[in-house]
């Protein structure tokens with residue numbers, strides 16, 4: 001099936017590492033022009049170098065800072081003339097019991113996972129309204145659908161992304177703009193494809209040894225953990241014209257972990 005993404009301009013926040021990297025390279029493989037908007041510029045440039053002939057560009061962006069995001073949006077509009085697709089993938093968390101979490105971790109989760117979505121979605125959707133077309137696909141989490149142990153605030157931010165997606169989808173559907181959410185399963189990063197800012201490089205990565213990963217995999221109906229590649233086809237589909245009658249939806253791509 002031709003998704004018709006050739007020549008589309010796609011912005012991927014958090015596109016430098018693990019899941020975002022796979023999504024960025026997936027769009028590049030369809031012939032799209034991709035701008036990775038990531039705080040980890042060195043890792044974003046590495047992904048750009050992996051992609052075929054100049055199809056991926058790195059633009060240093062902090063999603064928690066509206067000025068930084070707006071400068072990136074201006075950069076993309078100035079250089080590419082428009083934004084067809086926004087993928088909100090930047091994320092941050094540390095697994096910890098709610099009562100044990102220091103204040104700065106709670107604030108960082110809200111800043112990256114909640115404000116990051118708002119800061120990017122607002123200017124891009126405003127641009128899409130002016131063009132009467134566009135696609136937004138946001139990467140949330142099953143934590144935001146069912147609530148996850150040791151992920152209370154993260155669960156809240158991802159539930160917020162799901163609810164905001166539905167609300168905005170109702171407001172801008174009349175312009176032909178769609179917004180949908182994809183929730184990956186547990187998808188540990190690998191050192192060679194995860195940036196310095198990746199959650200898998202810090203405390204979070206160190207938490208999960210092989211034995212714990214195997215136990216988590218056994219709790220999934222499909223009996224394996226997620227791979228970054230698993231979410232690529234669903235994201236590409238939702239970003240394409242083929243999905244023009246799907247909006248406000250949440251799709252779990254998580255081996256059956258949740259079925260709601």
Ligand SMILES: NC(=O)c1ccc[n+]([C@@H]2O[C@H](COP(=O)([O-])OP(=O)(O)OC[C@H]3O[C@@H](n4cnc5c(N)ncnc54)[C@H](O)[C@@H]3O)[C@@H](O)[C@H]2O)c1
Pocket residue numbers: 013014015016017018019020037038039040043061062063064088089090091092112139140141142183184185186187188189194195197198199200
């Ligand atoms: N990996 C999983 O198990 C899993 C499961 C469910 C949902 N998710 C969601 O998928 C998305 C990607 O997860 P991942 O495992 O690839 O994470 P990751 O930590 O490997 O990558 C996240 C990317 O976001 C970037 N980033 C962090 N803070 C930023 C900021 N302030 N501004 C711009 N960029 C910033 C990082 O540099 C990194 O490149 C996240 O939204 C995450 O919540 C992941």
